Amino acid sequence: MATRRNDPDRRDRIIDAALAVIAEGGVAGTSHRRVADRAGVPLGSMTYHFTSMEELLHEAFTRFAERISERFAARLSGVTHRGQLASAIVDLVHSDLVEGPDDLVLTLELYTLAARKPSFRQITHDWMRRSRDVLEQHVDAKTAHKLDALIEGLFIHVSLDATPHGRDVTRDAVLRFLPS
Amino acid sequence: MATRRNDPDRRDRIIDAALAVIAEGGVAGTSHRRVADRAGVPLGSMTYHFTSMEELLHEAFTRFAERISERFAARLSGVTHRGQLASAIVDLVHSDLVEGPDDLVLTLELYTLAARKPSFRQITHDWMRRSRDVLEQHVDAKTAHKLDALIEGLFIHVSLDATPHGRDVTRDAVLRFLPS
DNA sequence: TGTCGATATGTACGAACGTACACATGAAGG
DNA sequence: CCTTCATGTGTACGTTCGTACATATCGACA
Structure with missing residues (x-):
């Protein structure tokens, strides 16, 4: 039987295209048509592969969260x-977001x-659980709970603050939770 | 001269209506028509009072951030x-979001x-600055930088985690940054 | 009181949207 | 080779959107 048709990973490409579109214009600016254009597939493929926009978003964010978790585990x-450990966490907070603001x-x-x-909270639940498992x-x-929350806050504040704190401040904060 | 017309705080009501609509359906689901309905004003009032949707969102979120800052300052x-101080922060993290999940x-x-x-980052800049001033x-x-970030992370994790940490964990984390 | 101009509103238009569905396509089995 | 049917696509429909703009409304001043 094998492949019925010629493009087996089209679904995958749609999901990746969706992430790119979301990063660019937010969920608010994401539509079937825009994702289809980005993925290079016809509009009809959207409803064929995904029942609804919500299903597509769900799969896209699931993939995204898994990718971040992998990177998190790799760094640690x-x-x-x-x-x-402190150095690795400082890198996570200060460098990763420079690489990819997306x-x-x-x-x-x-x-x-x-x-x-x-339904989307399940994705964040799993993500946080994986993070804590690594920690x-x-x-x-x-x-692990405290550290995970601290990393979250530091990451957001470094990203959205006009006068963000330096690496030394992050390092000192992290070290307060690591037993000496 | 006084009031040219009879409804001077109509603009205010539109802004509050916008916040309600955003809380309900997100920025993605916010439209001129929905805000107008919620505020009880005609559609035409939208473009009359606000040049664009972006302007409305900007004013709405500015007001929101100021409100939260006031509450933050009041608690502390x-x-x-x-x-x-530790108790006050624990209350902020664990109780405030129960009162208003919005x-x-x-x-x-x-x-x-x-x-x-x-343009919206200015709002978060000011907000974070005010928080740090209080701290x-x-x-x-x-x-203050560390504490502010920690509070942020704790708040988000308590809200989005399936098995969030308890008040005791929050308290212990906060105390690590307060000189004894 | 009558007029004028700032203030406010109703409506209409073109664009973009999600979705449905009739139809094309081509691999598998007779 | 030919039929069959799962797989995939193009198009059209009804809805909702932001925005423009002609028109209505009324306070202020002559």
Whole structure:
């Protein structure tokens, strides 16, 4: 039987195109037509592959959250002692967003959706759980909660503040939660 | 001269209606017509009072941020010693969002806008500055930065996590930044 | 009181939208 | 080779949108 038709990963490309469109114009500016154009597929493919816009958004943000989690785990893997862990977290907060400002936008778009619709909250639940799992390889559960929240806040403030704090401030804040 | 016409605070009502509509359906679901209906004014009033949707959103979020800042300052005023300050912050993180879940949605909507459009970033800049000013009545500047970010992260995680941390965890985290 | 101009409103238009659905396409099995 | 039918596409419909603009409304001043 194999492939019925010739483009098996078209669905994947639509999802990636959706993330690009969302990053560019927000969920507010995302439409079937725009995503279709970006992915290079006909409008009809949208409703064929996805029942609704909500389904597409859900799959797109699920993929996005998994990607970020992977990067998070990668940065913190191989870290053995306190100083390295702190450095890795400082890099996460201060460097990652310079590489990809899209990640900030997508993160906030997801949070906004999650704040209103329970179906999207599952995505943030899983994301936060994965983050804590990684952190718990280095610290206890309660500290993981605190650290995760701190990282979140630092990341947002570095991104949206006019006079953001420096790496030294981040490092000092993080170290307060790491047992010496 | 006085009032040219009979409804001087119509503009105000439109702004409040806009915040209600945004809280309900997000920026994505906000239109001139919906805001007009909510405010009980004709569609024509929208373009008369506001040049564009963006102008309306800008004024609405400015008002929102100022309101939150006032509440923030009020909660932290009259606090004298370390334990009281910690308690006040714990209340902010854990109670305020129960009272008004709309605040979480509006906050995230604003951040999302700010992440993409510099004109809205001014609103978050001012907001964060005001928060730090309040905190600096109790701690030094660098600590204020850390505390502000921590509060942000704790607030978001309490709101969007399936298994959020308790008040005790928040309190312990906050106390780590308050000099004993 | 009558007129004038600032203030405010109703309506209409073109663009963009989600969605439905009739139809094209081509691989699989007879 | 030919039929069949799952897979995929083009188009058209009804709705909603932002915006423009002609028109209505009424306070202020002569």
